Amino acid sequence: MRSLLHRLFARPGTRSFDAAGGGRRWEGQRTVDGLNTAILAGATTAARRAGWYARNNPWVAAAVDSLVGNVVGAGIKPQSTHPDRAVRERLQVLWLRWTDHADPGGLADFYGLQAMAVRAMIEGGESFARLRVVPDAAAVPLHINLLDRDQVPLDLHRDIGSGARIRAGIEFNGAGQRTAYWVMRDRPGDPLTSRRLEPLRLPASDCLHLFKPLAAGQLRGITWLAPVLLRLHELDQFEDAALVKAKVAALFTGFITDPDGSAGGLTGTNTAGALTVGMEPGSLIPLPPGTDIRFSNPTESDAYGPFVKNHLRAVAAGMGLPYELVSGDLEGVTYSSIRAGLIEFRRRVEQLQHNVVVHLFCRPVWDRFVRLAVLSGDLPARDFDRDPAAYLGCEWLPPKFDYVDPKKDVEAEILAINAGLKSRRQAISERGYDAEQVDAEIAADKARTDALGLSFGAVPAAKEDIPDE
DSSP states (O other): OHHHHHHHHSOOSSOSOGGGOOSGGGTTOOOOSOHHHHHHHHHHHHHHHHHHHHHHOHHHHHHHHHHHHHHTTTOOEEEEOOSOHHHHHHHHHHHHHHHTTSOTTSSOOHHHHHHHHHHHHHHHSEEEEEEEEOTTOSSSSEEEEEEOGGGSOTTOOEEEETTEEEETTEEEOTTSOEEEEEEOSSOTTOTTOOSOOSOEEEEGGGEEEEEOOOSTTOOSOOOTTTTTHHHHHHHHHHHHHHHHHHHHHHSOOEEEEOTTSOOOSOSSEEETTEEEOOOOTTOOOOOOTTOEEEEOOOOOOSOHHHHHHHHHHHHHHHTTOOHHHHHOOOTTOOHHHHHHHHHHHHHHHHHHIIIIIIIIIIHHHHHHHHHHHHHTTSSOOTTTTTOHHHHHOEEEEOOOOOOSSHHHHHHHHHHHHHTTSSOHHHHHHHTTOOHHHHHHHHHHHHHHHHHTTOOOOOOOOOOOOOOOO
8 A cells, every 4th residue: 555655646756747847958947936026026127118118119119009099999988787768878978078077187088098097007017096086076076196106116015913914015904805005196206296205095995006917916017018128128239230230331431451561641631540532433542552442341131121020020929919010011911811810919909908997997987986976966866875786887888990891891790680699789889889879860860861851771782784695
């Protein structure tokens, strides 16, 4: 029995996974022992480097703009699901009035704040916002203050008793729930900041923390450029060297060889050791005996284009984007290839929209908006305390992606509706519109055209010419 247990549980002499093996092939290979440990050690440095590249590298700027444009677009918009149509319409009216007043600085509306928060999440790995109640607001008394990631100190750790503690600027209770954020009034390092450097404690219900969770228990976010920053840095160095090499190759430079040191008194202007001689077509310039001139002829390489293209493909893959959206290079792209690439990319975008942006940013805003609308009397709701879920229910509609082939895609959608595979409401909602509003507009258009005696219908298909027999 003992020998059997020994054979079953004895430590094997060799590992079954190459990835866990040793030897010279794995010498110097680094590992991540804990995501939070890696984030606490290097997230700030990586975020600052990513911010520099996002503002100075054209491809990174294009990649960030493309991600923001596809994830947010013109805005991820709410659609109330309250069973009473009058309540739904009242909520939509209040929401539309409030969106223009969401930003206390007046730089953007709510959807512009969405885009700014997502941009900060991509560049810095995370973004923060504070929900503030302002009684003198022109609409529902709610403001959203976007915060810089550095305003929540990454190095703030403290035990506060009863099992509660502060980790990376976030306060957790004994059950591991986020109860508060410790926020500085201004971004450290900004000019004309307030002298008070001690962070303020803000309840977690008043704070939005937008980041892409990669592992269970993750505290803070990491820049989305982390997998490609080193490659971008090396690509920048390569491009600088290639540019200098091209500039040298374009210079008309000659080197005078003088074996016996007798080449003195050459005609021309000597400036800092460089001899400048005027040359005209057909010129014959005599040189002293024993001297010779050799012109520089730097070697050129044909590997520049393929090298840069390969690196940009890696950068695009690391950021989850099609190569064409990062580089703008559509050479060799076919309908099938761009469609396949965009379908995969759009699946990732939908995942980000619903699992990250809507869950961590949009839903808390809608919850606070509806509650303040009820408390301020803008939304009459006597039964809110009895059934708040009906008022808080909401579907978030991201912008509809443009069709690759509009005719074929619309025809496929019509076939799906006619076959009962999807509803008109679903099809309209996927386009980012409210089905009830669309139906009301169609009915109003029909009533107006009928009153004016107008008639519009489908354009008849063109008839093919039948050849004479």
